[in-house]
Amino acid sequence: MIKPPKTLEPYSKASDDNHLNSANQFSVAPMMDWTNRHCRYFHRQLSQNAWLYTEMVTTGAIIYGNNLERFLGHDESDIPVALQLGGSGAKDMATCAKLGEEWGYSEINLNIGCPSDRVQNNMIGACLMAHPELVAENVAAMKAVVDIPVTVKTRIGIDDQEEFDILHQFIDGLAEAGVDGVIIHARKAWLEGLSPKQNRDVPPLNYAWVHQIKAEFPQLSIAINGGIKTLEQGQTHLQGYNDLPAVDGLMLGRSAYEQPYLLAEVDQQFYGSKHAIISREQVLENMKPYIEDHLSNDGKLNHVTRHMLGLFHGLPGGRIWRRHLSEHAFKAEAGIEVVEQAYRLVANEIQRMEDQK
Numbered sequence: 001m002i003k004p005p006k007t008l009e010p011y012s013k014a015s016d017d018n019h020l021n022s023a024n025q026f027s028v029a030p031m032m033d034w035t036n037r038h039c040r041y042f043h044r045q046l047s048q049n050a051w052l053y054t055e056m057v058t059t060g061a062i063i064y065g066n067n068l069e070r071f072l073g074h075d076e077s078d079i080p081v082a083l084q085l086g087g088s089g090a091k092d093m094a095t096c097a098k099l100g101e102e103w104g105y106s107e108i109n110l111n112i113g114c115p116s117d118r119v120q121n122n123m124i125g126a127c128l129m130a131h132p133e134l135v136a137e138n139v140a141a142m143k144a145v146v147d148i149p150v151t152v153k154t155r156i157g158i159d160d161q162e163e164f165d166i167l168h169q170f171i172d173g174l175a176e177a178g179v180d181g182v183i184i185h186a187r188k189a190w191l192e193g194l195s196p197k198q199n200r201d202v203p204p205l206n207y208a209w210v211h212q213i214k215a216e217f218p219q220l221s222i223a224i225n226g227g228i229k230t231l232e233q234g235q236t237h238l239q240g241y242n243d244l245p246a247v248d249g250l251m252l253g254r255s256a257y258e259q260p261y262l263l264a265e266v267d268q269q270f271y272g273s274k275h276a277i278i279s280r281e282q283v284l285e286n287m288k289p290y291i292e293d294h295l296s297n298d299g300k301l302n303h304v305t306r307h308m309l310g311l312f313h314g315l316p317g318g319r320i321w322r323r324h325l326s327e328h329a330f331k332a333e334a335g336i337e338v339v340e341q342a343y344r345l346v347a348n349e350i351q352r353m354e355d356q357k
Helices: 037-046 059-064 068-072 090-102 125-130 132-143 164-177 207-216 231-237 254-258 260-271 280-296 301-305 318-328 336-356
Strands: 026-028 081-086 107-112 150-158 181-189 221-225 249-252
Touching: 026 260, 037 260, 037 280, 037 301, 059 068, 059 081, 059 090, 068 090, 081 090, 090 107, 090 132, 107 125, 107 132, 125 132, 125 150, 132 150, 132 164, 150 164, 164 207, 181 207, 181 249, 207 221, 231 249, 231 260, 249 254, 254 260, 260 280, 280 301, 280 336, 301 336, 318 336
Parallel strands: 026 249, 081 107, 107 150, 150 181, 181 221, 221 249
Antiparallel strands: none
16 A cells, blocks of 8 residues: 655754754755755755755865865755765764854764775775774764764665675664764665776665664664655655665655756655745746856856756756756856856747647
Protein backbone atom coordinates (compact mmCIF):
# COMPACT_ATOMS: atom_id res chain seq x y z
CA MET A 1 0.00 0.00 0.00
CA ILE A 2 1.33 3.45 -0.91
CA LYS A 3 1.56 5.71 2.11
CA PRO A 4 0.81 9.44 1.87
CA PRO A 5 3.88 11.59 1.20
CA LYS A 6 5.71 12.77 4.27
CA THR A 7 5.41 16.48 4.97
CA LEU A 8 8.59 17.95 6.39
CA GLU A 9 8.57 20.83 8.83
CA PRO A 10 9.62 24.16 7.30
CA TYR A 11 12.70 25.71 8.82
CA SER A 12 12.43 28.94 10.72
CA LYS A 13 14.80 30.78 13.01
CA ALA A 14 12.30 30.20 15.79
CA SER A 15 12.91 26.46 15.40
CA ASP A 16 16.70 26.65 15.75
CA ASP A 17 16.57 24.98 19.16
CA ASN A 18 14.53 21.97 18.13
CA HIS A 19 15.35 18.78 16.23
CA LEU A 20 15.54 20.25 12.75
CA ASN A 21 18.65 19.44 10.77
CA SER A 22 19.40 18.52 7.17
CA ALA A 23 19.11 14.79 7.89
CA ASN A 24 15.36 15.10 8.48
CA GLN A 25 14.71 17.58 5.68
CA PHE A 26 15.06 17.94 1.92
CA SER A 27 18.57 19.10 1.00
CA VAL A 28 20.78 19.81 -2.00
CA ALA A 29 24.05 17.93 -1.77
CA PRO A 30 27.38 19.71 -1.33
CA MET A 31 29.41 19.57 -4.54
CA MET A 32 32.97 20.78 -4.92
CA ASP A 33 33.33 23.67 -7.39
CA TRP A 34 29.56 23.96 -7.65
CA THR A 35 27.55 24.71 -4.52
CA ASN A 36 29.20 28.05 -3.81
CA ARG A 37 27.39 31.22 -2.70
CA HIS A 38 26.19 32.04 -6.25
CA CYS A 39 24.72 28.57 -6.71
CA ARG A 40 23.01 28.71 -3.33
CA TYR A 41 21.47 32.11 -4.02
CA PHE A 42 20.05 30.75 -7.28
CA HIS A 43 18.71 27.59 -5.63
CA ARG A 44 17.11 29.64 -2.88
CA GLN A 45 14.98 31.45 -5.48
CA LEU A 46 13.49 28.06 -6.35
CA SER A 47 12.87 26.73 -2.85
CA GLN A 48 12.52 28.63 0.39
CA ASN A 49 12.76 25.54 2.59
CA ALA A 50 15.34 23.19 1.05
CA TRP A 51 18.50 22.91 3.11
CA LEU A 52 21.53 24.10 1.16
CA TYR A 53 25.18 23.21 1.65
CA THR A 54 28.51 24.86 1.13
CA GLU A 55 31.22 23.12 -0.78
CA MET A 56 33.45 21.14 1.55
CA VAL A 57 35.86 23.52 3.29
CA THR A 58 38.92 22.05 4.98
CA THR A 59 39.80 23.05 8.50
CA GLY A 60 43.27 23.99 7.29
CA ALA A 61 41.87 26.48 4.78
CA ILE A 62 39.82 28.17 7.48
CA ILE A 63 42.48 28.23 10.19
CA TYR A 64 45.51 29.02 8.06
CA GLY A 65 44.00 30.62 4.97
CA ASN A 66 43.78 34.11 6.48
CA ASN A 67 40.54 34.82 4.57
CA LEU A 68 37.44 33.92 6.57
CA GLU A 69 35.18 35.90 4.25
CA ARG A 70 36.24 33.72 1.34
CA PHE A 71 35.60 30.45 3.14
CA LEU A 72 32.74 31.32 5.49
CA GLY A 73 30.99 34.30 3.92
CA HIS A 74 27.45 33.66 2.73
CA ASP A 75 24.23 35.50 1.99
CA GLU A 76 21.58 35.55 4.71
CA SER A 77 19.11 34.18 2.16
CA ASP A 78 21.03 30.88 2.22
CA ILE A 79 19.41 29.95 5.52
CA PRO A 80 18.84 27.13 6.27
CA VAL A 81 22.39 26.30 5.19
CA ALA A 82 24.97 23.80 6.42
CA LEU A 83 28.71 24.42 6.50
CA GLN A 84 30.43 21.23 5.40
CA LEU A 85 33.85 20.73 6.95
CA GLY A 86 36.65 18.39 5.96
CA GLY A 87 39.23 17.44 8.54
CA SER A 88 40.20 14.96 11.21
CA GLY A 89 41.77 16.88 14.07
CA ALA A 90 39.28 17.28 16.89
CA LYS A 91 40.70 20.59 18.10
CA ASP A 92 40.67 22.12 14.62
CA MET A 93 37.20 20.73 13.91
CA ALA A 94 35.87 22.33 17.10
CA THR A 95 37.49 25.66 16.24
CA CYS A 96 35.99 25.68 12.74
CA ALA A 97 32.58 24.51 13.92
CA LYS A 98 32.46 27.39 16.39
CA LEU A 99 33.46 29.84 13.65
CA GLY A 100 30.72 28.41 11.43
CA GLU A 101 28.16 29.02 14.13
CA GLU A 102 29.43 32.59 14.61
CA TRP A 103 29.15 33.21 10.86
CA GLY A 104 25.47 32.30 10.91
CA TYR A 105 25.35 28.74 9.59
CA SER A 106 22.38 26.60 10.56
CA GLU A 107 24.35 23.36 10.92
CA ILE A 108 27.87 21.93 10.80
CA ASN A 109 28.33 18.84 8.63
CA LEU A 110 31.38 16.58 8.61
CA ASN A 111 32.40 15.11 5.25
CA ILE A 112 33.09 11.37 5.51
CA GLY A 113 32.27 10.65 1.87
CA CYS A 114 34.82 12.27 -0.45
CA PRO A 115 37.05 9.57 -2.00
CA SER A 116 39.68 11.69 -3.81
CA ASP A 117 43.39 10.95 -3.37
CA ARG A 118 44.09 14.55 -2.37
CA VAL A 119 41.83 14.48 0.66
CA GLN A 120 42.82 10.93 1.61
CA ASN A 121 46.41 12.07 1.98
CA ASN A 122 45.23 14.59 4.58
CA MET A 123 42.98 12.15 6.43
CA ILE A 124 39.81 13.79 5.14
CA GLY A 125 36.68 12.27 3.65
CA ALA A 126 35.71 8.65 3.07
CA CYS A 127 39.02 7.21 4.29
CA LEU A 128 37.88 8.14 7.81
CA MET A 129 35.32 5.33 7.69
CA ALA A 130 38.31 3.13 8.56
CA HIS A 131 38.78 5.19 11.74
CA PRO A 132 35.38 5.28 13.45
CA GLU A 133 36.77 6.26 16.86
CA LEU A 134 38.46 9.32 15.36
CA VAL A 135 35.25 10.39 13.61
CA ALA A 136 33.27 10.01 16.82
CA GLU A 137 35.91 12.08 18.64
CA ASN A 138 35.52 14.84 16.03
CA VAL A 139 31.75 14.86 16.37
CA ALA A 140 31.93 15.01 20.17
CA ALA A 141 34.44 17.87 19.99
CA MET A 142 32.15 19.92 17.75
CA LYS A 143 29.05 19.15 19.78
CA ALA A 144 30.84 20.42 22.87
CA VAL A 145 31.32 23.94 21.48
CA VAL A 146 28.25 24.70 19.32
CA ASP A 147 24.51 24.94 19.90
CA ILE A 148 23.55 24.29 16.27
CA PRO A 149 23.17 20.73 14.93
CA VAL A 150 26.21 18.65 13.99
CA THR A 151 25.65 16.07 11.26
CA VAL A 152 27.77 13.65 9.22
CA LYS A 153 27.59 12.81 5.51
CA THR A 154 29.03 9.39 4.82
CA ARG A 155 28.98 6.33 2.56
CA ILE A 156 27.76 2.82 3.38
CA GLY A 157 31.36 1.61 3.41
CA ILE A 158 34.75 1.71 1.74
CA ASP A 159 36.78 -0.74 -0.33
CA ASP A 160 36.40 -4.31 0.95
CA GLN A 161 33.98 -3.52 3.77
CA GLU A 162 31.23 -5.99 2.89
CA GLU A 163 29.43 -6.48 6.20
CA PHE A 164 26.50 -4.39 7.36
CA ASP A 165 27.81 -4.68 10.91
CA ILE A 166 30.74 -2.41 10.01
CA LEU A 167 28.34 0.35 8.97
CA HIS A 168 26.22 -0.30 12.05
CA GLN A 169 29.23 0.06 14.35
CA PHE A 170 30.27 3.26 12.58
CA ILE A 171 26.81 4.82 13.03
CA ASP A 172 26.66 3.57 16.61
CA GLY A 173 29.84 5.49 17.38
CA LEU A 174 28.37 8.66 15.89
CA ALA A 175 25.19 8.23 17.91
CA GLU A 176 27.20 7.76 21.12
CA ALA A 177 29.11 10.96 20.30
CA GLY A 178 25.82 12.87 20.10
CA VAL A 179 25.50 13.38 16.34
CA ASP A 180 22.23 15.06 15.39
CA GLY A 181 21.77 13.31 12.06
CA VAL A 182 23.49 11.29 9.35
CA ILE A 183 23.15 11.62 5.59
CA ILE A 184 24.13 8.36 3.91
CA HIS A 185 25.16 8.04 0.28
CA ALA A 186 23.90 4.55 -0.51
CA ARG A 187 27.12 3.47 -2.28
CA LYS A 188 30.50 2.34 -1.07
CA ALA A 189 33.53 4.46 -1.91
CA TRP A 190 36.49 2.78 -3.54
CA LEU A 191 39.57 4.61 -2.37
CA GLU A 192 41.78 2.91 -4.95
CA GLY A 193 40.95 2.06 -8.53
CA LEU A 194 38.09 4.51 -9.09
CA SER A 195 38.14 8.26 -9.65
CA PRO A 196 35.84 10.54 -7.65
CA LYS A 197 33.60 10.77 -10.73
CA GLN A 198 33.43 6.98 -11.07
CA ASN A 199 32.69 6.69 -7.37
CA ARG A 200 29.44 8.57 -8.01
CA ASP A 201 28.18 5.89 -10.42
CA VAL A 202 30.15 2.65 -10.46
CA PRO A 203 29.68 1.21 -6.96
CA PRO A 204 26.20 -0.31 -6.82
CA LEU A 205 23.44 1.36 -4.85
CA ASN A 206 22.23 -0.33 -1.70
CA TYR A 207 19.23 1.61 -0.43
CA ALA A 208 18.22 -1.24 1.87
CA TRP A 209 21.24 -0.66 4.11
CA VAL A 210 20.30 2.98 4.64
CA HIS A 211 16.75 2.04 5.60
CA GLN A 212 18.08 -0.75 7.83
CA ILE A 213 20.19 1.82 9.68
CA LYS A 214 17.01 3.80 10.32
CA ALA A 215 15.36 0.63 11.64
CA GLU A 216 18.21 0.05 14.08
CA PHE A 217 18.63 3.70 15.11
CA PRO A 218 15.01 4.94 15.20
CA GLN A 219 15.92 7.93 17.39
CA LEU A 220 18.50 9.22 14.91
CA SER A 221 17.66 11.43 11.91
CA ILE A 222 18.73 9.59 8.75
CA ALA A 223 18.66 10.99 5.21
CA ILE A 224 19.31 9.10 2.00
CA ASN A 225 21.44 10.21 -0.96
CA GLY A 226 22.68 8.67 -4.18
CA GLY A 227 21.16 7.86 -7.57
CA ILE A 228 17.84 9.62 -6.89
CA LYS A 229 16.86 11.54 -10.01
CA THR A 230 13.34 12.84 -9.33
CA LEU A 231 11.33 14.20 -6.41
CA GLU A 232 8.82 11.40 -6.89
CA GLN A 233 11.53 8.77 -6.58
CA GLY A 234 12.77 10.52 -3.46
CA GLN A 235 9.30 10.53 -1.92
CA THR A 236 9.24 6.74 -1.98
CA HIS A 237 12.11 6.66 0.52
CA LEU A 238 10.05 8.84 2.88
CA GLN A 239 7.33 6.19 2.74
CA GLY A 240 9.50 3.15 3.46
CA TYR A 241 11.53 0.68 1.43
CA ASN A 242 10.21 -2.84 1.00
CA ASP A 243 9.47 -3.84 4.62
CA LEU A 244 11.94 -1.36 6.12
CA PRO A 245 10.98 1.96 7.77
CA ALA A 246 11.04 5.32 6.04
CA VAL A 247 14.08 7.51 6.31
CA ASP A 248 13.69 11.04 7.62
CA GLY A 249 15.22 13.13 4.87
CA LEU A 250 16.25 13.22 1.25
CA MET A 251 19.36 14.71 -0.35
CA LEU A 252 19.59 15.30 -4.11
CA GLY A 253 22.85 16.07 -5.85
CA ARG A 254 23.45 16.08 -9.58
CA SER A 255 19.79 15.97 -10.59
CA ALA A 256 19.14 19.13 -8.58
CA TYR A 257 22.11 20.82 -10.19
CA GLU A 258 21.55 19.69 -13.77
CA GLN A 259 17.77 20.22 -13.64
CA PRO A 260 17.45 22.98 -11.04
CA TYR A 261 13.84 23.83 -11.83
CA LEU A 262 12.75 20.62 -10.10
CA LEU A 263 13.57 22.48 -6.88
CA ALA A 264 10.61 24.76 -7.60
CA GLU A 265 8.27 21.93 -6.54
CA VAL A 266 10.09 21.08 -3.31
CA ASP A 267 8.15 23.46 -1.08
CA GLN A 268 4.81 22.08 -2.24
CA GLN A 269 5.76 18.40 -2.34
CA PHE A 270 7.78 18.21 0.87
CA TYR A 271 6.65 21.15 3.02
CA GLY A 272 2.96 21.51 2.18
CA SER A 273 3.35 25.03 0.79
CA LYS A 274 0.17 26.51 -0.68
CA HIS A 275 2.07 29.13 -2.67
CA ALA A 276 2.11 28.90 -6.45
CA ILE A 277 5.23 27.40 -7.97
CA ILE A 278 7.57 30.15 -9.09
CA SER A 279 7.98 30.51 -12.86
CA ARG A 280 11.32 30.39 -14.60
CA GLU A 281 10.74 33.94 -15.75
CA GLN A 282 10.30 35.12 -12.16
CA VAL A 283 13.44 33.29 -11.12
CA LEU A 284 15.32 35.27 -13.79
CA GLU A 285 13.84 38.53 -12.58
CA ASN A 286 14.87 37.66 -9.02
CA MET A 287 18.42 36.91 -10.15
CA LYS A 288 18.98 40.14 -12.09
CA PRO A 289 19.65 42.44 -9.09
CA TYR A 290 21.99 39.84 -7.65
CA ILE A 291 23.87 39.52 -10.94
CA GLU A 292 24.10 43.29 -11.36
CA ASP A 293 25.45 43.66 -7.82
CA HIS A 294 28.04 40.97 -8.52
CA LEU A 295 29.10 42.72 -11.73
CA SER A 296 29.34 46.07 -9.97
CA ASN A 297 31.84 44.51 -7.58
CA ASP A 298 34.11 43.41 -10.44
CA GLY A 299 32.64 39.92 -10.61
CA LYS A 300 32.31 38.03 -13.87
CA LEU A 301 28.94 37.14 -15.35
CA ASN A 302 29.75 33.46 -15.78
CA HIS A 303 30.54 33.14 -12.05
CA VAL A 304 26.76 33.25 -11.56
CA THR A 305 25.30 32.05 -14.85
CA ARG A 306 27.23 28.78 -14.93
CA HIS A 307 24.92 27.62 -12.14
CA MET A 308 21.85 28.62 -14.17
CA LEU A 309 22.61 26.67 -17.35
CA GLY A 310 20.02 23.99 -16.59
CA LEU A 311 17.14 26.34 -15.80
CA PHE A 312 15.32 25.57 -19.08
CA HIS A 313 16.32 21.90 -19.17
CA GLY A 314 13.77 19.84 -21.07
CA LEU A 315 12.04 22.81 -22.70
CA PRO A 316 12.23 24.01 -26.30
CA GLY A 317 15.10 26.44 -26.31
CA GLY A 318 16.84 24.84 -23.33
CA ARG A 319 19.91 24.02 -25.39
CA ILE A 320 19.89 27.49 -26.96
CA TRP A 321 19.86 29.06 -23.49
CA ARG A 322 22.73 26.88 -22.35
CA ARG A 323 24.78 27.48 -25.49
CA HIS A 324 24.29 31.26 -25.53
CA LEU A 325 25.37 31.64 -21.91
CA SER A 326 28.29 29.25 -22.36
CA GLU A 327 29.56 31.13 -25.39
CA HIS A 328 29.12 34.69 -24.14
CA ALA A 329 28.95 34.93 -20.35
CA PHE A 330 32.67 34.30 -19.87
CA LYS A 331 33.70 37.34 -21.90
CA ALA A 332 35.26 40.22 -19.99
CA GLU A 333 32.63 42.72 -21.14
CA ALA A 334 29.63 40.41 -20.61
CA GLY A 335 26.78 42.06 -18.71
CA ILE A 336 23.17 41.40 -17.80
CA GLU A 337 22.22 41.88 -21.46
CA VAL A 338 23.72 38.44 -22.20
CA VAL A 339 21.15 36.84 -19.88
CA GLU A 340 18.35 38.91 -21.43
CA GLN A 341 19.44 37.93 -24.94
CA ALA A 342 19.54 34.25 -23.95
CA TYR A 343 16.02 34.44 -22.56
CA ARG A 344 14.67 36.12 -25.71
CA LEU A 345 16.10 33.25 -27.74
CA VAL A 346 14.36 30.77 -25.45
CA ALA A 347 11.05 32.64 -25.59
CA ASN A 348 11.23 32.81 -29.38
CA GLU A 349 11.88 29.08 -29.60
CA ILE A 350 9.01 28.26 -27.27
CA GLN A 351 6.69 30.49 -29.31
CA ARG A 352 7.87 28.87 -32.55
CA MET A 353 7.09 25.41 -31.20
CA GLU A 354 3.66 26.59 -30.02
CA ASP A 355 2.90 28.01 -33.47
CA GLN A 356 3.68 24.66 -35.08
CA LYS A 357 1.15 22.79 -32.98
